[in-house]
Amino acid sequence: MAGVQAVQVSRAAAALPRLRVRVPAVVTPTLLLFGCSLALGGFAAWLSLLHVASGWVTVPLHVAAMVGMFVVLHECVHHAAGRLTWVNDVVGRLAMPFVSAFGAFAPARFLHLAQHRDGVEGHLTPWNVRGPAWQLPLRWMLTDLWHVAAYLRRTAERPQWEVAESLSMLALVPGTIVAVVATGHGWELVLVYLLPQRIALALSAWWFDWFPRRLPAGARSYHTVHNRYPNLPFYRYPQAWLAERDLAPAPAPRPAAPEVFHALVVTAVRPLTGCAVEVAFAVPPHLAEEFRFTPGQHVVLRADIGGEQVAHPYAITSCPEEPELRVAIKRLPGGRLSTYATTELRPGDRVEVRPPDGQFSVHPSPQGEHLVAIAAGVGIAPLLPMLAHALRTSPKHRATLLYVNRSGADTLFADELTALARRFEGRLRIEHFRTDERDPDLRPPRPPRPFDSIGSALAICYERYHAGGLDAKRLRALLACRLHPAKVDEWLVCAPRELAGVVHALLAEHHVPESAIHSELFWSAEAA
Template sequence: MPNGTQHSISRPLSTRVLPDPGEPTPRLARPTLVVFFTALAAFGIGTWVAWADVAPTWVTITVNTVACFAMFTVVHDASHHSISRNRFVNSVLGRVSMLFVSSAISFVSFCYIHIEHHRYANEEDNDPDTFATHGAWWQLPARWALLDVAYVPFYLRRLRTRPVSEVTETMALFVSTVAGLAWAVASGNIWMVATVYFIPQRISILFLGWWFDWLPHHGLEATQRENRYRATRIRVGMEWLLTPAMFSQNYHLVHHLHPSVPFYRYIATWRRNEDQYLNRDVAIGTYYGVRLTTDEFRNRRGLPRSTDAEPRPDFHRIPVAVVENVTIDSVAITFDIPPELQENFRYFPGQHVPVQATIDGRRVRRNYSICTTDGESRMQIAVKEIPGGAFSTYANHSLRPGDILELASPTGQFGYRADSTTTQRYVAFAAGSGITPIMSVIADTLGTEQDSRFTLIYGNRTVDSTMFRAEIDSLQLRYDGRLEVVHVLSREAVVSDGALSGRIDAPKLDTWLEGALAPGTVDRWFVCGPIALVKTICDTLARYGVDSEHVNSEVFHAPANVVEAQSNEFRSASVQFRLRGSEYSAELSPGETLLDVALAQRSDTPYACMGGACGTCKAKVSSGTVSMDCNYALRRSEVDAGYVLACQAHPTSAEVRIDFDG
């Protein structure tokens, strides 16, 4: 962007916020009930077969093993209250099912132990299930088969912290189990009891430890508290077999992200949010044990690459390949991305790239939209000179090919994912250097959607000040009949080629929206330019009933004197913040922002524009209160959820806690 800042409101996905599973807890999970009663019936049949001695022993062991294995899914869902919204139903089904799964622990103690696993997944000292995922390979089968036995010392170490009723129920089950064993031995029925119950139970727990713990968690270094998207994985391939055999635990990641979703809805939840999960770099493996990156997964499934990449703050020294004048006061800069960094700088139409330089001994960071129209064959930005602008002046007058700039990976959500199977109509409004992200969006959309149409209304001062005039003309020729361009020139005395005089203002908008650009005929709108223009256009579209979800807007400059804060009274405060899994504390002085204090502790704190427009420094307020000077990046729903722009946020309480990770 020409002045280095951006505001994207078209796709409000945050890479930090947990996606909506779209699966509320059912009133009654009928598939889970089917599993329960089918397993109960199977166990009864297997027991009768043994008692009546009508089939070999292995038949009973096999049938009852499958029944015990299936019963764990009922226990599992009951422990998360996902069988029913009625807690009593979960409690009863959980207790009954647990009798078939393990005689070592009670359902209520299992609930506590299992939730500890969810809280501390992969932490050696706190996660009880690491017993099944850690250890030498030759120990693993025994560890899997004894997983519930290993729960006992884990539980006993925490016994004093547990409720009396829970401990009493657990002890009662233990006493009953010992009494049952004593009766079996005394009556000479120990082999029958072992055949019907204990042997199937051990075998089923072996498979549970293997399929529910080891397969989803082994070899992953991240813990649940560090990165919940990489503390467990999904297994892909052979879903036709693994999904029913594992009761959907091949998508165990979905369960850890959304524990209240019943097992039979894991895959539906994954499909609903697949792109959002992949954007968060989730852990993925094949059924035969090969780890996949999210890009490899997309390629295997034929999925398009995302336009919602996670902002990455790491900067790389990149040489400048070409600097060429676009107009008298703007240049296009093409970068020579080294082959080993190509993956870091993959970008999507409409994204922007953070740029750093040291100018006169001072570090300067700006954001600029990527303006190429030929896919990813090169990376180019355009910089229009702003009077007094440190970087824009340097770029227009001093930057030369071979010079080194520091670039971070592309970010941004302004773009819209084109779909080759659809035909839509798009309208874009741009002013000045606001054309830079829109050019690549137009080229990508019309190149992908063969029958879609685009109208561009482009405002400038004069013909000579029009950035990328030749490139726009070339796009018109390439997409003849599908791309219409209307130039609006504010300082041109005589205009031609269909250009209009004046500015893009409310009267012109009324004329267009009541005529050729009637909202009912347009599927999506793109708006990029100065704040005042973007606000005018968005307000006018809203007045004509256009849903804001269909408007992609971007502000290319957020002046410091534009303030939307509710309060200008600053105070000192104690600030705690979380960044990439670590906690920090600091004292904030009056006038400092939350970003100021975070940068003092961690220089890699994510930020870009410092003007409240790009959203890179978004964080969630966990406790305390703050006010923002201005906000051009967050939707109202995000603000209501507690998110702030750290670069604009000042404490209004004595203590504040924020989370850059969550």
């Protein structure tokens, strides 16, 4: 089919239960920890600077406050302080100076996520576990300097704004320290800031890097849960332990459709583009149960062409509550069945159809979820009913569609998508990517006029158009902000192998569990 292969690519990871935890817009426990750590640090500074208590009392208080800030920073690095990206960015940057006098938030985030992404054992920092035992405490106290050096070696591949942030913090905080020392308050600075920070770094490095290597295999610990669910807020870890303890066996796959074809009458053949049609079939009442389907499934069509039977699967484009069964068919060069269907098939003809089959489906939680669908070309065929059905069945569901086509003339179901976006009033957002930059949809219908930019900002628009395809750079930018995995519950992918491979690789980089990814690949050749 010039469309979708009838094999589901992703599967639920049996060893890792899917935690359906809806992270709030702002995670209150993380902000409380930030506030308590800040208050504790301020109280300890007051005790120290006014000589109310000795360093034996104030330094441990400062250390406790800075360890708390480390936890907050770590949560923000993993976007676990809430779904709002700006909350993670702001709180992470506020916490950073308490954790390190030399580091910056964005570079620290990049390095830490790279350790997760590269599969470093236990996401350990190499500096913290190498060398003789007597060196380790000193290494732990200087671990932030190792991170700064590691980042500076990679500045050529990083965005300019991120490098600028790193260099600014590298100059600002140490410069402030030099200025304080020059005023004669060096000893106070050591007691209030430098010494507690080094001790807090050493404790954090021991806890996060050295200690995990001493745990027995299979031990239930923070490290085990964090490695499996990096974006899970720290206070939800007990829920993860319980989920793993109570993990039920994976559900059995749906039984395959019987190898029985039924002759169905074609009721309509509707052109979608110059080379694609939507074919509707009437399902007799006595076959209604056999042809019951779940959005995302497909049927196999079979026809006698030139004295030879040719069969091929096509995605169902109708919704379960609709009376007709419809499929989308795009003509391919040399495709006998697709050519026949797009050029010769007429209403009243009979075509042999095998009952619905396939594992490509999604069952959103009744509490409401954010679905992100990524399609290219005829890959929209199974996704259209999946999105429409999910949005129709629950007013709490939201969806974002990233749809790649050559131009508007090649876009299947363009009017239906626009109607859906308007019907659900913002619960469906569509981002169109057009590889033909001459496409009229990419250009305004008239020259720009004064106040157009203001009008565009105030206008309600559920569809946006972008010149060019959906490449790794664009997708990575979306994952870093609007479509951060912490804001998305399910991912639906129906695209050619090249694009699907990029999507899967980037989702893996962001630690999206396989059970949250539902994928179907294109089949570019007709079945003989």
